[in-house]
Amino acid sequence: MDPTLVLQGVLSGLLFGGVYSLMAVGLTLIFGVMRVVNFAHGDMMVWGMYLALLLSTRAGLDPYLAFVACAAALFALGLAVQRGLVDRIVDAPHEMQILLMLGVALVLENLALVAFGPEPARVRSALSTATVWLGPVFVDVARLVTFAVAVVLTLALYLFLFRTDVGRTVRAAADNTYGALVIGTDVRRVYAVAFGVGAACVGAAGALVSPILPFQPATGLSLSVASFNIVIIGGMGSLLGAFIGGLLVSVAESLGAVFLKPSLKELFSFSLLIVILLFRPAGLFGKRL
Amino acid sequence: MSALLRLDGLEAGYGDMTAIRGVSLEVRQGEIVALIGSNGAGKTTTLRAICGLLPLRRGTVELDGRRISGLRSAAVVAGGIAHVPEGRQLFPTMTVLENLELGARSTESRRRRGETLERVFALFPLLAERRGQLAGTLSGGEQQMTAIGRALMARPRLLMLDEPSLGLAPVTVSSIFANLAAINRDGVTILLVEQNVLRALRLSHRAYVLENGTIALEGASQRLLVDEGIKRAYFGR
Structure with a gap:
């Protein structure tokens, strides 16, 4: 095995991992605050991709600019889903929550199918064809920018949660919902903010990855599964865990493609999940189980 | 002295269970009022019902003459009631x-x-x-x-505390109760729920005794401290 090839695999995996991290951070935020698993997460991401496609084809907007609009649109969608649907089942048993969220996922996927058809799509960016050489390995400029923006957005989310009053309230509700209620927090509003921000993360992630990853309506499911994998590896509800987990899973998948073949990349990421759960049942940064 | 907090015929519970029935009491501006009683008497339920954490089945809660029952906890806190819940x-x-x-x-x-x-x-x-x-x-x-x-x-204008002494060493409880007295001197009215009856009566001006979800006895704390029934029930003398 050529070491350059392995290095290339690690690097491109790492760069792609930024998007995985952003997507998983959104999922873990929603779970951490509401204890609801957003099974529609991947499908929300696919809608972020299609919105980037629309903005690119209709308005000529580059996805590396359009991600802001996609995040805003998905924030609104997340808010609507929370206020209209999730709010009714926050205290319901898990199986009822799962059924509802799977329903939302199916509706989103099939709406995309109706609107855009089943063919794979890809968004063009001015950066798509540019590459730079870093010593022996080359780097897609698109991947580099995707990674940089995803990391900056994750950092912005961190600052929001740890440095602003609204963010601290979100963390408080995640830490102890009853305690938050006792001190007079409007917990429903916190839930709406958390779901909106979580969806905005995945909307931005979708737009950022749209020039790199071909997608179709059915892509949502595999993205949801990848998000769950990352969040479980990182530890449910842990932001740092989701961030690190995203990079790890992406590198594992990239190496899987190098050592075996691209269609078997998930063999690596799910093996990683099994190995980590064997030794750390609560995930890398999980606190309790 | 006018009543800062007035409960009138409060009834609340969980599922089919009625935890408090017809609880009426008042806390006047500047007072420390203790709500005492044994485990399961309905003390915590009363506090939760006051601050909108548990829906009322019957009765009203008034803060400064303004009806606050039916408001959500966020509105109750904004209205001037802060709650130190059981288990912190x-x-x-x-x-x-x-x-x-x-x-x-x-x-x-x-x-x-x-x-x-x-x-x-x-x-x-x-x-x-x-x-x-x-x-x-x-x-x-x-x-x-x-x-x-x-x-x-x-x-807050009214501070409600649920079992602040629970699980703490006696010396710590003493210092916390001294703090409560200081908070009260600063002008904060206090409604204190306690199982530690002796300490609660020594700190408070007046007290209500809750038994099986209803007020069984009320009066000045000094008087309750020497009440034979209280002594038998809570001090084991």
Whole structure:
């Protein structure tokens, strides 16, 4: 095995991992605050991709600019889903929550199918064809920018949660919902903010990855599964865990493609999940189980 | 003295169970009122019903003559009632300072947050030392101080405490009860729920005894301290 090839695999995996991290951070935020698993997460991401496609084809907007609009649109969608649907089942048993969220996922996927058809799509960016050489390995400029923006957005989310009053309230509700209620927090509003921000993360992630990853309506499911994998590896509800987990899973998948073949990349990421759960049942940064 | 808090015929419960029935009491401006009774008498339920955490089946709650029953907890806190719940209910992975600052929720209390924080630190100097520490790593007494401090950050007119002595060493309880007296001298009216009847009666001006969900006895704490029935039921003498 050529070491350059392995290095290339690690690097491109790492760069792609930024998007995985952003997507998983959104999922873990929603779970951490509401204890609801957003099974529609991947499908929300696919809608972020299609919105980037629309903005690119209709308005000529580059996805590396359009991600802001996609995040805003998905924030609104997340808010609507929370206020209209999730709010009714926050205290319901898990199986009822799962059924509802799977329903939302199916509706989103099939709406995309109706609107855009089943063919794979890809968004063009001015950066798509540019590459730079870093010593022996080359780097897609698109991947580099995707990674940089995803990391900056994750950092912005961190600052929001740890440095602003609204963010601290979100963390408080995640830490102890009853305690938050006792001190007079409007917990429903916190839930709406958390779901909106979580969806905005995945909307931005979708737009950022749209020039790199071909997608179709059915892509949502595999993205949801990848998000769950990352969040479980990182530890449910842990932001740092989701961030690190995203990079790890992406590198594992990239190496899987190098050592075996691209269609078997998930063999690596799910093996990683099994190995980590064997030794750390609560995930890398999980606190309790 | 006018009544700051007035409960009239409160009834509340969980599922088919009725935990309190026809509870009426009042807390006057500037008082410390104790609500005592054995385990399961309905003390916690009464507090939860006052602050909108549990729906009322019957009865009304008035704060300063204004009806607050039926309001959600956020509105009750904004109206001037802060609640130190049983088990403290802090945010364990957040720092002491963050826990305290989160207590200031209304616009008014947020505007004066720095000033209130200084008062809380003056009352509990230990919290100033521990401000960067995660609340989950504090000792029981420190956690209770943080919970009281967090409630004070809301700048309440009425402070309600649920079993502040629970699980704490006697010396810690003494210091916390001394703090409560100081808070009261600062002008905060207090409604105290306690199982530690002797200490509660010594601290308070008046007291209500809750038995099986109804008020069985009420009166000046000095008088209840020497009441034969109370002595038999709670002091084992």
